[in-house]
Each structure stands twice: as C-alpha cells, then as structure tokens.
Amino acid sequence: MFFILITGLLLGGTYALIAMGLNLQYGVARIMNLANGEMLVAGGFAAFWVYTAGQVSPIAALLVVAPVAFVVNWAIYRIMLRPLVKRAKSRGALEVDSILATFGLSFALVGIMTWFFGGGYFNYSYLTGRVDIFASSYAQNRVVAFTIASLLAAALWIWLSYTRAGLRMRAVAVSSDSARLVGIDVPAVSALAFGLGGAVTASGGALISMFFTLDASVGVLFTMKALIIVIMGGVGDIRGTIVAAMILGIAETFVARVIDPGLTLAAAYVLFLGVLLFRPQGLFGRTPT
Amino acid sequence: MTMRDIRNLILSAFAFGLLALLPLYVSGYILSIATTMAMFTVLATSWALFSGPTHYISLATAAFFGLGTFVTGLGFQTLPMWLLPIIAAGLGAVLAALVGLVTLRLSGVYFVIFTLGLAELVRQVVTWVQNRTGQRGMYVLTSITERDIYWQLLGMAALVFLVGWLIARSRLGFALRIIGNDETVAKHSGIDTAAAKILLFMVSGAAAAVVGAMMAPRYIYIEPSTAFASILSFQVVIMALLGGTGRLWGPLAGVVPFTLLWEFISRNAPNQTLLLLGIAFLLIVYVLPGGFVGLYDRLRHRYGQGGQ
Numbered sequence: 001m002f003f004i005l006i007t008g009l010l011l012g013g014t015y016a017l018i019a020m021g022l023n024l025q026y027g028v029a030r031i032m033n034l035a036n037g038e039m040l041v042a043g044g045f046a047a048f049w050v051y052t053a054g055q056v057s058p059i060a061a062l063l064v065v066a067p068v069a070f071v072v073n074w075a076i077y078r079i080m081l082r083p084l085v086k087r088a089k090s091r092g093a094l095e096v097d098s099i100l101a102t103f104g105l106s107f108a109l110v111g112i113m114t115w116f117f118g119g120g121y122f123n124y125s126y127l128t129g130r131v132d133i134f135a136s137s138y139a140q141n142r143v144v145a146f147t148i149a150s151l152l153a154a155a156l157w158i159w160l161s162y163t164r165a166g167l168r169m170r171a172v173a174v175s176s177d178s179a180r181l182v183g184i185d186v187p188a189v190s191a192l193a194f195g196l197g198g199a200v201t202a203s204g205g206a207l208i209s210m211f212f213t214l215d216a217s218v219g220v221l222f223t224m225k226a227l228i229i230v231i232m233g234g235v236g237d238i239r240g241t242i243v244a245a246m247i248l249g250i251a252e253t254f255v256a257r258v259i260d261p262g263l264t265l266a267a268a269y270v271l272f273l274g275v276l277l278f279r280p281q282g283l284f285g286r287t288p289t
Numbered sequence: 290m291t292m293r294d295i296r297n298l299i300l301s302a303f304a305f306g307l308l309a310l311l312p313l314y315v316s317g318y319i320l321s322i323a324t325t326m327a328m329f330t331v332l333a334t335s336w337a338l339f340s341g342p343t344h345y346i347s348l349a350t351a352a353f354f355g356l357g358t359f360v361t362g363l364g365f366q367t368l369p370m371w372l373l374p375i376i377a378a379g380l381g382a383v384l385a386a387l388v389g390l391v392t393l394r395l396s397g398v399y400f401v402i403f404t405l406g407l408a409e410l411v412r413q414v415v416t417w418v419q420n421r422t423g424q425r426g427m428y429v430l431t432s433i434t435e436r437d438i439y440w441q442l443l444g445m446a447a448l449v450f451l452v453g454w455l456i457a458r459s460r461l462g463f464a465l466r467i468i469g470n471d472e473t474v475a476k477h478s479g480i481d482t483a484a485a486k487i488l489l490f491m492v493s494g495a496a497a498a499v500v501g502a503m504m505a506p507r508y509i510y511i512e513p514s515t516a517f518a519s520i521l522s523f524q525v526v527i528m529a530l531l532g533g534t535g536r537l538w539g540p541l542a543g544v545v546p547f548t549l550l551w552e553f554i555s556r557n558a559p560n561q562t563l564l565l566l567g568i569a570f571l572l573i574v575y576v577l578p579g580g581f582v583g584l585y586d587r588l589r590h591r592y593g594q595g596g597q
Contacts, residue, residue: 032398034405084574092397096344097574099401100530103523104570111564119560217563220519224406231399260417269410276391276399 003136012249013146016242019229021201027236028173028193031098035106037219043205044214065206066199073198077191113216123213145207173236232275234282312436326548327442333529333540335496339489341534342465345397348522351408353381353494355517357501362427362511374499381498382491389487412517426512433506441503453537530573533582542581
C-alpha cells in the first residue's frame with residue numbers, strides 16, 4: 001500500500017509538470033491545446049535521440065529541448081493561433097476554432113514523427129539502478145525524473161508568484177480585458193505563456209521518456225491525462241494542478257497494481273466523472289457567482 | 290409543406306432509388322467504396338444533426354460504433370438479425386444519455402474532452418472484461434454480403450435524412466439553433482437547454498451504434514482495438530465539417546471527396562493518412578470555415594442568386 005503511494009507520487013510529479021504546461025497555455029493564452037501530448041512525445045524523442053546517438057544524458061538534453069520547444073510553441077501561437085484569437089467573436093467560437101486547429105496540428109505532428117521515426121515503440125535504459133525509500137526500492141530513473149520535475153515546477157511557481165513577468169501572466173489569466181486596461185501587452189504575454197507551456201510540457205516528455213516506453217501516437221493519451229488534471233485542479237490554479245496530478249498518479253498506480261494495468265485511462269475517467277459531477281469548477285475553485 | 294418541400298422530397302426519393310440500383314451494376318472494389326461512403330454518410334450526417342447547430346464537437350462516434358459492432362458480435366447467433374440494430378440503437382441512446390447527463394450541463398470544452406477519451410475508455414473496459422472471462426475476439430460469420438450491408442446503410446441514410454429534415458422543422462430543431470447562437474438567450478427564453486442537447490445527442494449516438502451493428506458482418510473478426518479505433522471519430526468530424534454542417538446535405542458533400550482521397554492515400558502512402566487528417570483539419574479552420582456549404586453559399590451570394 002505504501003509502495004503504491006510512493007510510486008504514484010513519483011509518477012504524479014511528472015504529470016504535474018506536464019499539466020502545468022497545459023494549464024499555462026489554456027489558463028493564460030486561452031488556447032485549449034490538444035497538440036500538447038505531441039509536444040511531450042517530441043521532447044521524449046529528442047531525449048531518446050541524443051541519448052542513443054551521443055550518450056548525452058536526458059537531463060542535459062533538457063537544456064536544448066526546453067529552449068527549442070519554447071521557440072517552436074511561441075511561433076505556433078504567433079503564426080497559427082493569434083489569427084484565430086483575432087477573428088473569434090466569442091470565447092466559444094475561439095474554443096471551437098482552437099480545438100480544431102490544434103487537433104490538426106496534433107495529427108500533422110504524429111504524421112511527421114511517424115515519418116521520421118517509424119511507428120514502433122522506443123525506449124532506452126538510463127539509470128536503471130534502484131533507490132531505497134522507507135525499506136522499499138524504486139527505480140532510480142523514476143526518482144530522478146520526479147526530483148527534476150519538482151525542481152522545475154517549483155521554479156515555475158516561484159517565477160509566477162514573485163516576479164513582475166509572472167504577475168503580468170497571472171493578470172492575463174484572471175482577465176485579459178482588464179489586463180489590457182492596465183497597460184499589459186496581452187498578445188505578447190499570451191505568446192510567452194504558450195511558448196513557456198510548450199517548453200514545460202516538452203521537458204516533462206524528456207523526463208518521462210527515461211522510464212516510459214513512448215511511440216509516435218501515444219501523445220493523445222497524455223493530452224487526455226493533462227486535460228483531466230487541469231480540469232480537476234482548476235484552470236489557472238497551480239496548487240490545484242499539483243494536487244490533482246498527485247491524485248491521478250496514485251489512482252493510476254493503484255488501478256494498475258491492484259486491478260489491471262490496462263485500465264489506467266478508466267481510473268482517470270472515474271476521477272474525471274467525480275469532478276464533473278461534484279466539482280466542475282476544480283478542487284479548490286469557488287462556485288462562480 | 291410547401292411546393293418546394295414536396296419537390297425536394299420527390300427528388301431525394303428518386304436519388305435514393307437510383308443509388309439503391311448501384312449494386313446491380315457494380316461489384317467488388319467499387320461496391321466496397323460505395324459501402325464505405327454510405328457508412329460515413331450516415332455517421333457524418335447524424336453527427337452534424339447534433340454538432341451542427343450546437344457547435345459541440347463530439348468525438349464519441351467510435352465509441353457508439355464499437356458498441357454497435359459488439360451487439361452484433363455477441364447476438365448474431367442467438368437473436369434475429371433485424372433485432373440487432375434496434376438493440377444497438379437503444380444501447381447507443383443510453384450511452385449518449387449518460388455522457389450527455391454528465392457533460393452537457395457544463396460548457397463545451399468538458400464535452401469535447403470527455404468524448405475524446407470515451408472510445409478508448411470503453412475499449413479498455415471491454416478488453417478487461419474479455420480478459421477476465423477468458424474471451425478474445427469474435428468471429429461474425431454470416432451469410433450477409435457487401436450488397437446487403439450497402440442496402441441496409443442506404444436505408445439508414447434515408448432514415449437519418451428524414452429524421453434530420455423533421456427535426457429541423459420541429460420545436461426541438463428551433464431550440465437547438467437558438468442554443469447554438471447564444472446559449473444564455475436560449476436559457477432565458479425558457480428552453481431547457483440541457484434536455485434539448487441530450488435528446489439530440491441520443492439521436493446521433495443511436496444512429497452511430499446502428500451503423501456499427503450493420504457493419505459488423507463486413508469485418509468478420511471483431512476485437513476491441515479495431516471496433517473502437519478512435520480514428521473513426523476524427524474521420525467523421527472532418528467529413529462533416531469539410532462538407533459543412535449548415536445544411537442537411539452538407540456532410541454528404543464532404544464524405545464523397547474525402548473517402549476517395551483517404552482511399553487513395555491509404556493505398557499509396559499508408560503512413561501518411563494521419564498527416565492528411567491533420568492538414569484537412571487545418572484547411573477547414575483556415576481556408577474553408579463553413580465547409581463546402583459555406584463556400585457554395587458565399588459564391589451564390591456573390592453571383593446574385595442568393596437572397597432567399
């Protein structure tokens with residue numbers, strides 16, 4: 001039981017990082033990015049590639065993956081999504097447009113990645129030793145991934161809470177119209193948030209690839225999980241995202257160990273159902289008045 | 290009913306009659322493409338019945354379809370064939386009602402996300418149940434030929450068009466158009482928005498389940514990973530949007546070219562079908578909002594025949 005708890009928390013740490021990326025994109029830039037999982041897989045592919053080709057550790061690869069993902073996502077927002085924001089007459093119209101556009105992007109990315117890397121599974125062995133925590137042993141790569149994910153998430157949280165740029169971002173998240181009135185360049189902040197979100201998700205992908213077998217089309221599963229975490233934690237709520245990610249990590253590990261490893265999505269759906277029925281505004285959200 | 294309605298009805302009946310004669314003249318490959326087109330016509334048209342006016346993008350088609358194939362797979366030996374699509378319709382409507390009750394009271398995003406994973410969820414649960422009961426895939430060996438399936442689907446298409454035509458003229462259709470334009474206004478004018486949305490989603494889910502039940506004999510061997518393949522949901526969305534959901538015949542205008550294109554790509558470059566799907570989505574958003582129907586209306590407007 002304790003083993004499940006710790007394994008779940010270790011998994012939840014990486015989920016938290018991925019969901020934070022999505023939350024930045026949806027909460028600040030107002031884009032429901034359904035290509036989020038493909039960014040994750042791309043990050044994983046990059047880590048896999050540098051490790052097998054040059055024996056570069058996936059952690060060092062983060063130094064390249066994150067900036068590249070930032071630039072790519074920033075450009076995607078500027079070129080693809082900004083025109084949609086401009087032409088949208090309402091929030092609902094923007095949602096439909098951005099869902100369709102990012103679906104297109106997601107399929108195009110899967111197609112391109114299959115083209116380059118083939119449709120097979122890929123994984124590599126990195127840090128396969130064991131670590132003992134409270135008399136049980138855990139895979140070293142999972143513990144390392146969790147530690148780095150936590151450090152990145154903490155850095156992001158501090159940046160959002162205590163810097164001016166972070167304040168601007170939170171202001172846009174609360175109300176983009178009012179943010180504009182106090183002199184915040186909303187399009188620039190949105191592009192920044194979208195790029196940053198992509199960078200965070202791709203880093204999560206590089207970390208996940210250390211212990212998880214990926215293939216070109218697995219992205220949508222991670223998109224789904226990240227979406228469920230974001231909704232469960234509340235849009236724009238970092239604390240909620242972290243708690244929700246931990247809950248999902250533990251629930252999945254529990255179901256995989258006790259019932260059947262093939263039912264992980266079902267576990268996520270049970271949580272999702274509970275949230276939709278009882279707390280659609282998120283774990284810590286207040287009922288809108 | 291105006292003269293125009295009667296004329297359209299007669300023309301449609303005539304067109305269906307002509308299409309029904311098709312298997313007498315062609316067979317083999319062409320008939321199989323025609324069957325695929327008939328399948329997507331029913332799926333895309335019934336998808337557009339709900340998602341067209343409400344703008345709620347449903348990605349659950351594969352879940353309903355898979356449910357239908359399993360009804361046939363499990364029941365074809367013990368139950369009469371004509372009963373299976375009816376059971377499938379009932380189960381499809383029930384599943385749609387459950388999904389609708391959970392998500393359609395909330396905003397559209399929740400609905401999209403929930404339906405996005407629904408086929409995969411049902412697939413996982415079915416696989417789990419099969420593993421527990423020690424069962425694998427199922428053989429559906431019947432005397433039903435491609436021709437029969439084509440005729441069944443054609444009949445179903447006629448039914449869906451008729452239902453769509455009736456709904457558009459009913460209070461329910463009117464209510465849905467108001468919901469699609471402005472949900473707040475709809476609520477304030479006393480429309481039970483959740484009930485209206487759930488009811489129409491049930492119609493659309495039942496139709497997809499029936500198609501699954503009719504298609505099952507074509508696959509011969511049914512297993513969860515093929516029956517609940519989520520790519521189907523996306524194909525349906527693309528075809529309906531490419532054609533345009535503004536009119537009843539819109540999806541049909543998307544089904545015909547996209548099925549041919551898909552067939553061509555998957556024969557010549559099978560790995561590039563996803564890329565095609567992606568590009569098609571992007572095209573719809575950036576180049577053809579409103580689909581072919583939107584384009585047609587704009588052209589008509591420009592060249593002076595519009596204004597009805």
